[in-house]
Amino acid sequence: MATTLLLVRHGETDWNRDRLIQGHTDVPLNENGREQSRRLAETLDGRVDAIYSSDLSRAVETATILAARSGLAVQVEKDLREKHFGTWEGLTDAVALERFPEARGGSWGDGETTDEMAARVVSALREITGAHAGKTVLVVTHGGPIRAVLRASGVAPDGPIGNCSLIALAAEDGEFRPID
Numbered sequence: 001m002a003t004t005l006l007l008v009r010h011g012e013t014d015w016n017r018d019r020l021i022q023g024h025t026d027v028p029l030n031e032n033g034r035e036q037s038r039r040l041a042e043t044l045d046g047r048v049d050a051i052y053s054s055d056l057s058r059a060v061e062t063a064t065i066l067a068a069r070s071g072l073a074v075q076v077e078k079d080l081r082e083k084h085f086g087t088w089e090g091l092t093d094a095v096a097l098e099r100f101p102e103a104r105g106g107s108w109g110d111g112e113t114t115d116e117m118a119a120r121v122v123s124a125l126r127e128i129t130g131a132h133a134g135k136t137v138l139v140v141t142h143g144g145p146i147r148a149v150l151r152a153s154g155v156a157p158d159g160p161i162g163n164c165s166l167i168a169l170a171a172e173d174g175e176f177r178p179i180d
Contacts, residue, residue, distance in 0.1 A: 001133050001134035001172070002134070002170040002171065002172040003129040003130075003132050003133055003134060003135055003136070003137060003170070003171045003172065004135070004136040004137070004168060004169075004170060004171075004179070005125065005129055005137055005139065005149075005168070005169045005170070005171045005176065006044075006047075006048065006136065006137065006138045006139065006166060006167070006168055007139050007141060007146050007149060007166070007167045007168075007169065008040065008062065008063075008066070008138060008139065008140045008141070008164060008165065008166050008167075009140075009141065009142060009143055009146055009161050009162065009163055009164065009165050010029070010033070010054075010056075010058040010059040010061075010062040010140055010141070010142060010163065010164070011029045011032070011033025011034060011035075011036040011037040011058065011061070011062045011065075011163050011164050012029065012030055012032045012033035012036060012163040012164075013027040013028065013029055013030055013033055013058050014027065014030050015027045015090075016033075016163060017030065017032070018092075019092050019093065020089075020090055020091065020092055021085050021088050021089050021090065021091050021092070021093070021096060021108075021109070022058075022082060022085075022089065022142075023082050023083055023084050023085035023086075023088070023089040023109065023111065024056070024081060024082065024084045024085075024089065024111070025089045025090065026056050026057050026058075027056075027057075027058055028057050028058060028061065029057075029058050029061045029062065033058070033061075033062070033163060033164075034061070034065065036163055036164035037061070037062045037065035037066060037164060038065055039164070040066060040164045040166065041065055041066045041068065041069050042069075043166075044066060044069075044070075044138065044166075045069050045070070046069075046070065047136060048070060048072065048136050048137065048138040049072075049132060049135035049136050049137065050072065050075065050128075050132050050135060050136075050137045050138070051063055051066060051067045051070070051072050051073070051074050051075065051137075051138045051139075051140070052074070052075045052076075052077050052080065052128055052137065052138070052139045052140070053074050053075070053076050053077070053080065053139070053140040053141070054076075054077065054078070054080035054081045054082070054140065054141050054142060054145075055076045055077070055078045055080075055081060056081055056082065056142075059080070059140045059141060059142065060074065060076060060140075062140045062164070063138075063140040066138065066140065077124055077128070079120045079121060079123065079124035080121060080124055080125075080139060080140075080141045080142075080145060081141075081142070081145075082117075082141075082142035082143070082144050082145065083108075083109065083111075083112050083114060083117040083142075083144040083145075084109070084111035084112040084117075085108060085109030085110075085111050085112075086109050086110035086111025086112070087109075087110055087111075088100070088108065088109040088110065088111075089109075089111075096108070114144070114148070117144055117145065117148060118145075118148035118151070118152070121141070121145040121148050121149065122148060122149060122152050122176075125139065125149060125171070125176070126171075126174045129171035130171075130174070143160070143161045146161050146165075146167060147161065149169065149176055150167070152176050153169055153175075153176035153177050153178055154177070154178075155178055
C-alpha cells in the first residue's frame with residue numbers, strides 16, 4: 001500500500017534571502033519564513049497523518065507551525081538535514097566559486113558529498129514511509145534533500161526549490177514516484 005509523502009522545504013531565513021550557503025549552520029526562520037509557513041498550514045489542514053522534520057531550527061519551526069493546526073507532534077530526524085558544506089557555509093555562491101573555481105560543475109563544499117547526503121536522506125525517508133504505510137506523511141527538510149529524493153524517484157529537479165514549496169510523491173516498497 002502506497003504512502004503519500006509530502007515534502008516541504010523550510011520557510012525563508014535571512015541567509016536564504018541573502019543567498020548564503022546554509023548547510024548544517026543552524027539559521028532560524030525570518031518573519032517572512034514564518035508567514036510562508038502559516039500560509040502553507042492553511043492549505044494542509046487535516047491532510048496529514050504524521051509530521052517529520054530535520055533537526056535544524058529552520059525546519060523544526062516550519063514543521064511546528066504546520067503541525068499546530070493538526071495537533072500532531074513533530075518527529076525530529078537528524079538524517080533529514082541539508083548537506084554539510086563545510087567551510088563553504090556562510091559564503092554566497094559567487095564567493096564560493098571565486099575561492100574554489102574547481103567546483104564549477106562538480107561537487108559543492110568540503111564537508112559531505114552530495115551522494116553521502118542523498119544516501120542518508122533516502123534511507124531515512126524509506127524508514128519513515130515504511131512505518132506509515134497507506135498514510136500521508138509530511139516531511140519538512142531542505143532543498144538538497146528534496147532534490148535527492150526527486151532524483152531517486154526519476155525526476156530531474158529543474159531550478160531552485162522555493163521556500164515552503166510542497167512536492168507530493170508516492171512511496172511503496174522503498175521506491176518513490178511522482179504523484180500525477
